[in-house]
Amino acid sequence: MVDSLVAAASVIAAAVAVGFAGIGPGIGQGNAAGQAVEGIARQPEAEGKIRGTLLLSFAFMEALTIYGLVVALSLLFANPFVG
Amino acid sequence: MYTFLLSKIEVGSHLYVNLGGNLHLHGETIIVSSIVVALLTLFLVISTRDLKKVPGPLQNFIEVIYELVKSIAFTQMGPSYYSQFLPFVATIFLFVLGSNWAGALIPWKLIEIPEGELAAPTNDINTTACLAILTSITYFTAGFKIKGIGYFARYIKPSVFLLPINIIEDFSKPLSLNFRLFGNIVADELTVSVLCSLVPILVPVPVMVLGLFASSIQALIFSTLAAAYIGEVIE
Numbered sequence: 001m002v003d004s005l006v007a008a009a010s011v012i013a014a015a016v017a018v019g020f021a022g023i024g025p026g027i028g029q030g031n032a033a034g035q036a037v038e039g040i041a042r043q044p045e046a047e048g049k050i051r052g053t054l055l056l057s058f059a060f061m062e063a064l065t066i067y068g069l070v071v072a073l074s075l076l077f078a079n080p081f082v083g
Numbered sequence: 084m085y086t087f088l089l090s091k092i093e094v095g096s097h098l099y100v101n102l103g104g105n106l107h108l109h110g111e112t113i114i115v116s117s118i119v120v121a122l123l124t125l126f127l128v129i130s131t132r133d134l135k136k137v138p139g140p141l142q143n144f145i146e147v148i149y150e151l152v153k154s155i156a157f158t159q160m161g162p163s164y165y166s167q168f169l170p171f172v173a174t175i176f177l178f179v180l181g182s183n184w185a186g187a188l189i190p191w192k193l194i195e196i197p198e199g200e201l202a203a204p205t206n207d208i209n210t211t212a213c214l215a216i217l218t219s220i221t222y223f224t225a226g227f228k229i230k231g232i233g234y235f236a237r238y239i240k241p242s243v244f245l246l247p248i249n250i251i252e253d254f255s256k257p258l259s260l261n262f263r264l265f266g267n268i269v270a271d272e273l274t275v276s277v278l279c280s281l282v283p284i285l286v287p288v289p290v291m292v293l294g295l296f297a298s299s300i301q302a303l304i305f306s307t308l309a310a311a312y313i314g315e316v317i318e
Contacts (some may be wrong), residue, residue, distance in 0.1 A: 059300050059303075062267070069266050070162075070262050070269075
């Protein structure tokens with residue numbers, strides 16, 4: 001009984017962790033991509049440099065979602081509260 | 084019923100190699116990472132054995148890689164210190180890139196092992212933790228060697244009340260390095276295996292290509308951050 005309660009709570013927590021972790025980086029990546037497009041439109045010859053920086057900063061933002069995913073995965077596959 | 088399932092999703096099952104007592108190793112991680120190290124060593128030795136003034140295709144390729152890692156170290160550490168730490172940054176870059184791509188490119192699923200499955204070594208949190216702790220030790224030692232006891236002035240740098248935050252940063256740096264690499268690789272492999280279990284043909288291929296791209300970016304990020312952390316202390 002307690003175990004199934006813990007399992008249900010963990011599944012919901014995992015979903016919430018990934019879901020909320022996706023919001024912030026999504027907004028951030030949208031902002032960054034928009035600014036990058038603006039920069040390229042203003043200065044098309046700087047495209048290569050802008051693309052490199054954009055990809056690097058995308059990876060940093062994505063890492064925040066990944067932290068949420070790590071929490072969700074550890075709740076789903078390596079739950080410390082069950083058993 | 085499950086005959087359609089080509090790739091069973093396994094997380095957290097390992098091939099344990101017992102060393103006696105409470106010590107055990109994750110066999111599959113050790114096997115794959117030693118294969119990666121052997122392949123990298125072989126490639127580097129062969130490609131740098133016979134250097135010429137007018138480079139052939141292999142030497143061209145290795146020169147491109149050298150320029151890349153050199154530019155990572157150079158932009159973060161400046162002209163006077165980069166050559167000391169170039170081997171470390173280059174090793175991290177090549178090992179992370181090699182092990183990420185080894186997990187994606189070599190069809191490990193064809194080889195059966197008693198428990199767990201062969202995959203990228205960075206799929207195991209111990210590998211990434213080891214790399215992150217090595218980075219930590221390196222920047223600590225670098226700062227201490229270059230600046231001496233004045234290194235600790237860094238902890239009260241903007242002002243004294245930031246001391247606890249600066250100390251916490253020393254622990255959060257390796258933690259975030261560790262989780263970033265591990266989470267990205269596990270997320271890639273999970274996405275691919277979930278898609279494989281849904282539609283085992285043709286559909287996972289674009290995701291695999293995206294995974295290859297993302298894992299090369301992760302190698303770049305890991306080595307850039309390691310170089311940046313070292314550069315931050317010795318400046």
